[in-house]
Amino acid sequence: MAKVYVSGIIDAPVDKVWAYARDYNGHGEWHPLIAKSDVEDGKPSDQVGCVRNFTTTAGGHLRERLLSFSDLDRSFTYNILVSPMPIENYVATFAVKPITEGNKTFVEWYATFDVGPEDEARIRQQVGQDTFAAGIVALEKAVKAR
Template sequence: MPRPYASGVVPASADDVWKVVRDFNGLPAWLPAVTASELDEGGSGAEVGAVRRLTLDNGGTVVERLVELHDGERRCTYEILESSFPVRRYVSTFRVAPITASGETFVEWWSEYDADGADEANLTQTFADGIYGAGIAALRKHFDG
């Protein structure tokens, strides 16, 4: 089972970064690959079970359900319900942690999924670099001004 992963440092406090990324319906504000997000279920998007419908910059759509939102550990886990990605049982986690020495934030994002063997390498690179790594870079830019 593949486990794409990316991490990085964001020049802002963990509390400030968490305020931005914990909004389950807020991806278009900071993630360039997502042009729109609409809640299908879960009015505020802050409750487990909320379902969002994302429109991607390539015109594709992804429907995801919030599985866990843990403010104390600054961690969010979600699963894909429908997608143009050829994956099955995709579950992803995003975590934010303070870097106490600098006041910055360590961000990590990963997933586990099932897919046909022929698709795994391309999907793993797309998720790790094209979504998670690019998303963390976009957060850096968001807070860098």
């Protein structure tokens, strides 16, 4: 089983970051890899079980189900149902925590998944750096622009 863990610091208060990032379907507003995203069946984006259906700027199509959501813990977990990547059993968590010194936000984004050894390095890069790390940088820009 492959694991990817990325963390970062956003120079903004945790409540401001979470208010923006808590929208499970909001990644289309700030993530540079997302072209278009919708929640299926008109469900709210914070309802456990909702499915976001989206396309990437590279033309890929994904469907992801929200498995858990907590405003108290400022986190959500989701799994991939459909992906162009050669992966299985993908489960990811996004979480933010306060950094009390300096009133900043600590962001964690991590995933586990099964992938063949021939694809592992490429997929770890794609998930870790191209998706998670780039997303944290883009999220900070979006929060600060708000």
